[in-house]
Each structure stands twice: as structure tokens, then as C-alpha cells.
Amino acid sequence: MTCHDAEPYLLEYEGGTLTEGAAYAHIASCPTCQNAAKALHETQALLQHHVLQKPDASLRQAFYTMLAEEKEKMSAPKEAWVLGWWKDHKRWWLGVAFASVFLIGYGTALWFPGELGPSPDVLVLLASPSPADRLAGVYASWEAPNEPGTTAVLLDLLASESNVNVQVAALEVLQAYELDEATTASVLQYLSPEADPVMQAALLRFITQHRPASSATHLNAVLATPSLEPLIRQEAERVLNTLSI
Amino acid sequence: MNRWIFIVGIILVVWPAHAQSNQGTLRFVNAEGPTALHAEVHWGNLTIVGYDGTDVVLEALHTAEGGMPQPASPLADYVFVEEAANAISLTGRTPQGFESIDLVIRVPAETNIHLRIKRGGEIRVGSMNALVEIDHRNGSVVLEDLGGHALVKAVNGSIAASFRGITPDKAMSFVTLNGEVALSFPDDLEADVWLRTTRNGHVFSAFTLPGVRYPYAQEAAKGTDKEPYGSAPIAIRAPVNGGGPLIVAATENGPIRLEHHP
Numbered sequence: 212m213t214c215h216d217a218e219p220y221l222l223e224y225e226g227g228t229l230t231e232g233a234a235y236a237h238i239a240s241c242p243t244c245q246n247a248a249k250a251l252h253e254t255q256a257l258l259q260h261h262v263l264q265k266p267d268a269s270l271r272q273a274f275y276t277m278l279a280e281e282k283e284k285m286s287a288p289k290e291a292w293v294l295g296w297w298k299d300h301k302r303w304w305l306g307v308a309f310a311s312v313f314l315i316g317y318g319t320a321l322w323f324p325g326e327l328g329p330s331p332d333v334l335v336l337l338a339s340p341s342p343a344d345r346l347a348g349v350y351a352s353w354e355a356p357n358e359p360g361t362t363a364v365l366l367d368l369l370a371s372e373s374n375v376n377v378q379v380a381a382l383e384v385l386q387a388y389e390l391d392e393a394t395t396a397s398v399l400q401y402l403s404p405e406a407d408p409v410m411q412a413a414l415l416r417f418i419t420q421h422r423p424a425s426s427a428t429h430l431n432a433v434l435a436t437p438s439l440e441p442l443i444r445q446e447a448e449r450v451l452n453t454l455s456i
Numbered sequence: 457m458n459r460w461i462f463i464v465g466i467i468l469v470v471w472p473a474h475a476q477s478n479q480g481t482l483r484f485v486n487a488e489g490p491t492a493l494h495a496e497v498h499w500g501n502l503t504i505v506g507y508d509g510t511d512v513v514l515e516a517l518h519t520a521e522g523g524m525p526q527p528a529s530p531l532a533d534y535v536f537v538e539e540a541a542n543a544i545s546l547t548g549r550t551p552q553g554f555e556s557i558d559l560v561i562r563v564p565a566e567t568n569i570h571l572r573i574k575r576g577g578e579i580r581v582g583s584m585n586a587l588v589e590i591d592h593r594n595g596s597v598v599l600e601d602l603g604g605h606a607l608v609k610a611v612n613g614s615i616a617a618s619f620r621g622i623t624p625d626k627a628m629s630f631v632t633l634n635g636e637v638a639l640s641f642p643d644d645l646e647a648d649v650w651l652r653t654t655r656n657g658h659v660f661s662a663f664t665l666p667g668v669r670y671p672y673a674q675e676a677a678k679g680t681d682k683e684p685y686g687s688a689p690i691a692i693r694a695p696v697n698g699g700g701p702l703i704v705a706a707t708e709n710g711p712i713r714l715e716h717h718p
Contacts, residue, residue, distance in 0.1 A: 342589060343605050347627035350650075350702055375591065376607045376629035380704070408611045408633050412654075412708050440611065442633060442709060 212237040214244055221248045225255075329361050337364060342374040349380040353387065362394060369398070375407050382413040386420045395423035402429045404436035411443045415450050426454055482531055484512040489564040490544050496572040497548030500556035506565030506583040512544055513562040521554040528557060535559070551575075565603075586623075596635070605701075610635060614710070618717055622647075627702040637705045640715040646700035651692040654708045658690070661714040665694035 212233045223229035224238045225248045238244040329337065329352050336348030349368065352361050365381045372378045378401075385398060395417075402414040411433065418426045430451045434444065484490070489510035495502055500519075516528035516535050528534035534557055538545040548557040556577065563569065568587040571579055576594035585603040592610040599606060599617040605626040608615050614635035621642060622628070630637050641647075641663075651659050705712050 341587070341626070342607050343587065343623075343626040343628065346607065346629055346704075347625075347702055350627070350704075374589070374607060375609045376631055376704075379609075379631060379706075380629065407609075409609055409631055409708075412633060440633065446708075 214241060214247075217241070217244055218247070221251050222255075224248055225252045329364055334364070337368060342377055345372070345374070345377045346380055349377060349384055353384045362388060362390065366394070366397060369401065375409055378410055379413045382410070382417055386413075386417045390421060392424060395421045396425060399423045399425060399429055402433060404433055404439070408440045408443050411440075412446065415443070415446050418450055419453065422454060427451060430454075482514040482516075482535075482537065484514075484539065484544060485510075488542070490539075490542050490567055492543040492568045492570065493561070493563050494543070494545040494547075494570045494572075495559055495561060496546070496574070497557050497559060497577065498551045498574045499554075499576055500548060500573070501558040501577045502571050502573060502579045503558070503560045504569055504571065504581045504584065505560075505562050506567070506581075506585065507562055508565060509562075510564055511562075512564070512567075514546060515560040516548075517558040517560070519556045519558070525558065587626075606630070608632075614638070620717055622701070625701055627704070629704040629706075631704070631706045632710070633707070634709045635707060636710045636713065637707050638713040638715065639703070639705060640717045642717050644697065646697045647703045648693070648695050648699045648701070649714065650702065650704045650706075651712045651714075652690065652704075652706040653710060653712050654689045655687055656709050657707060657711040659692055659712045662716050663696045663714055665692060665696070668692055668694050 214237075217234045217237045220229055220234040220238065221244065224235065224244075229235050229238075238248060329348070333348050333351045336344045336351065339345055339348070345368070349365065352365060362385065365385055368381050369378060369385075372381065382398070385394075390398075398414070398417060398421075402411060402418070406414070418430070430447050433439065434447050434451070439447075490512060493504075493512065495504070514531075514535070514537075516531055517525040518528040518534055519525045531537075534549055536545075536547045536549065538547075546559060546561070548559065558577075563584075565583055565585045567584070568589070569581070569584060570589040570591075571581070572591040573579060573593055573595060578595045579590055579592055579597045580600075581588055581590075581598070581602070582600045583602075584599075587604060588599060588602065588606040588608070590597055590606070590608040590610070592608075592613060594612045595610075596613045597608055597610050597615045597617075599608070599615075602617065602619045603621045603623075605623040605628050606617060607628065608617065608630045610632040612634045613632060614637070615630045615632050616636075616638045617630060618640045619642070622645070630639060645663065649661075649663075649665070651661075653659060705714075
């Protein structure tokens with residue numbers, strides 16, 4: 212016989228109606244069961260002195276109001292569990308929404324880089340204060356399809372870039388693109404007598420590829436420069452002859 | 457007399473940042489070392505040596521027309537010095553007649569350097585570990601024992617650059633109008649190389665260029681006695697040891713060589 216087995220008999224023992232048997236023998240000799248029986252006895256005594264409280268007058272009305280509300284809920288169309296969940300987790304939903312918009316936008320830029328211009332990673336490189344990073348960004352643009360966004364970025368770079376290595380790289384990439392007349396004309400403006408000879412060489416290759424309409428005018432202006440590098444002069448004359456054919 | 461020596465001594469002690477001697481030498485004392493150095497002359501040589509320190513030491517030599525190199529003294533008459541935001545700018549004066557000003561500069565090896573010679577001279581750089589940016593008109597460019605990355609443009613002159621190591625993920629470019637481009641890198645170089653010579657050139661590479669059918673690279677690798685100079689343009693894009701940061705080597709007139717760093 213254990214305490215657990217004797218527990219149902221505690222009340223009888225305390226009431227004096229349990230006088231023999233294994234349960235009686237256990238309870239009588241077990242301190243734990245003795246304490247439990249005593250506590251039961253005290254609880255019973257308290258209950259006997261308990262005064263029943265009368266319910267408040269408004270309790271009945273409150274009950275009927277609650278009942279009517281429950282009836283109304285049950286008859287109303289059940290809202291989608293999602294809506295209910297949304298009401299309870301608004302912040303979580305907003306976070307998911309923002310993250311989704313960002314990921315969709317970023318993913319679109321990565322998947323269709325040309326349609327939006329260079330990818331964000333390339334744009335970061337092109338805006339870097341390091342000319343080495345800008346160089347890497349220019350050549351990375353080569354991988355993007357020939358889209359107006361990429362061309363515009365490269366033209367901006369040509370206008371603002373101070374490092375000739377990066378400028379030449381931008382020209383090399385633009386040379387590989389299919390460009391409209393307006394774009395080729397805007398590139399042609401960099402062919403001037405004052406331009407760096409390495410830039411002049413790159414521009415001559417660009418003209419050979421794209422043949423902008425006003426090339427002859429720019430070439431003649433360059434050829435009129437007395438201090439023109441001999442190699443540039445030779446190449447400019449060759450390109451001019453090619454255009455006149 | 458003692459009073460005057462004391463006064464001059466006080467002036468030299470409290471002179472901010474640097475002290476100027478009459479030997480064409482200038483020392484910039486900087487506890488952290490400069491982040492950037494810009495040096496520019498019209499005619500003359502620029503020699504930059506990197507070292508493990510924080511000071512910048514400038515030595516300037518002036519060569520008058522028909523004369524021999526002499527210490528440029530007083531220095532302020534020959535070199536305009538500007539220091540701002542931890543960047544030092546040294547600019548040789550506009551030439552008076554046919555004169556040249558040579559600058560020899562010891563600089564912390566981690567400094568980004570930007571060098572320019574407007575007319576002619578030679579540029580030599582050694583033992584630098586950061587960005588070496590060069591804009592040169594006439595004369596050769598020699599870069600030795602580099603551990604960083606470089607962007608070099610020359611008009612008339614060869615470019616020779618030797619790297620004991622490179623900055624990872626930094627593109628490099630070596631472009632000249634007339635002259636050879638000779639680059640050497642460690643055996644384990646991982647890079648994407650773009651090599652272009654427009655005329656009178658060939659391409660030699662000690663590194664395997666997979667997929668390259670250009671015969672001169674193979675011919676030269678066999679150790680033929682005479683390296684062939686072709687008249688047609690040669691353009692090669694290939695990965696070295698699997699690929700890595702971009703290295704562009706281009707000349708309008710001359711050969712291109714890729715060698716192993718000794």
C-alpha cells in the first residue's frame with residue numbers, strides 16, 4: 212500500500228469511519244498521509260463556514276448579453292483564417308511584404324540585368340572611389356545585354372571619369388554595343404585635339420566600328436593639330452580614308 | 457650670438473609637421489602615415505620607394521638646361537607642396553626653359569600613389585603594397601616588387617611591372633600607345649587576362665591560357681629564337697589558373713609578355 216493508493220481513503224480516515232484494513236494501517240503509520248489528512252480536515256472545516264454569496268443583479272443581464280453576442284458570431288460569415296491571423300500578426304506581415312518587394316526587385320535586376328541597366332553590384336562598382344573597382348564595373352557591364360540603361364551609365368562614366376584606363380575600358384564596351392546615331396554622336400565629342408592619345412586611339416577604333424555621321428569633321432579637326440602623335444595621325448588618316456569609301 | 461642660435465633653434469623645434477633643410481630634402485612626419493601621395497612633374501624622373509614606416513621623405517634634384525643634377529634648393533622654389541586630409545601632393549614647377557626636376561620619394565608602402573609626368577622622364581616604383589596609379593606621357597614605367605594593384609597609362613614608353621603578390625578582387629590595367637607591356641606575377645596567379653596588341657606585336661605568356669589558339673603564344677612558349685612580330689591585331693581573353701580579378705594589358709604598337717615572377 213502506497214500513499215497514492217491510500218489517498219482516496221484520507222477523508223474516511225479523518226472522519227473516523229475507516230478503522231481497519233491496509234489503508235487504515237498505512238495512513239495511521241505514514242507522516243505524509245497524516246499531514247494530508249489533517250489538511251483535508253481543515254479545508255472541510257473552512258467550507259462548512261463558507262457563506263454563500265448572492266449574485267449581483269446585473270449578472271443575469273450580462274450573461275444574456277454575452278449569449279446574444281456569441282449567437283451573432285456564430286451566425287456571421289466566418290472570416291478567413293488568414294485574415295484573422297493577419298490581425299493578430301500585423302508587424303510580421305508588413306516585414307514579409309517589404310522583404311518580398313525587395314527580393315522580387317533585386318531578383319528581377321539580377322535575372323534581367325539589361326532591362327534595368329547594370330545590376331546593383333555593377334552599379335556599386337561604377338560608383339566606387341577606387342578606379343580599380345570602376346574598371347571592374349565597366350568590364351562587368353559587358354556581360355549585360357545592350358540596353359539603354361547600361362549605355363546611359365557608361366556615357367555618364369565617360370563624362371565624369373578622370374582615369375584614362377577606365378575611360379578606355381568604357382569605350383571598349385560601348386564599341387561592342389549596337390548604338391543609335393545620337394549615342395555614337397555623343398561619344399564622338401570626346402575625339403578632340405586635346406584628348407589623351409590613348410583615348411584618341413580608342414575613339415578611332417570606335418569610329419571604325421560605328422561610323423558616326425559627323426566623324427569626318429572631328430577627324431579633320433584632330434588631323435589639323437600640329438602636335439598630334441604620329442601613330443594617331445597615321446590611324447586617323449586611315450579611318451578618314453575608310454569612311455570616304 | 458647665443459641668443460640668435462637659441463631663437464633659430466626654437467623656430468625649428470616648433471615648425472609644424474616638417475622641417476626643411478637646404479639640401480633639397482623634405483621630411484613629412486606623420487604618426488599614422490599618409491593615405492595618398494600625388495607627385496607630378498613636367499620633365500624629370502619620379503622614383504618612389506615604399507618602406508615600412510610612417511614618414512614621407514622627399515629629395516628633389518634640379519637639372520638646368522645643359523647642366524648636371526643638383527639638389528633643388530630652396531625646395532619651395534622648385535616643388536609646390538600641399539598637404540590636406542592626410543594626402544600629400546608634390547608638384548614640380550612649370551619649367552623655366554628646358555629644365556627637369558627629379559623627385560625621389562620614400563613613402564609608407566601602404567600609401568596609394570598617383571604619379572604623373574606631363575612631358576617626359578622615367579617613372580620607377582618599388583616595394584609598394586597599395587594602389588599605384590600612373591599617367592605618363594613620354595618615357596618608360598618600371599614597377600618592381602609590388603604587392604598591390606596598378607592602373608598604368610603611358611603614351612610613348614614601355615611598361616614593365618613585377619608583382620610578388622596582388623590585391624585580391626582589384627582589377628588592373630596597363631595601357632600604352634607605343635611600347636611593350638611586360639608583366640610578371642607569382643606562379644599561383646588567379647586572374648582573367650585581357651591582352652591586346654594592335655600592330656607590330658606578339659603575345660607571349662608563361663602562364664597557360666586555356667582555349668587560346670593564337671599561335672605566337674605557343675611558339676614563344678616553345679622557346680623559339682626569334683619572337684615573331686605580327687602586323688595584325690591580336691586580342692586574347694583567357695583565365696589564368698581558373699580566373700580571378702581582371703588584368704588588362706594593351707598596346708597599340710608592340711608586344712605583350714606575361715612572365716612568372718622570379
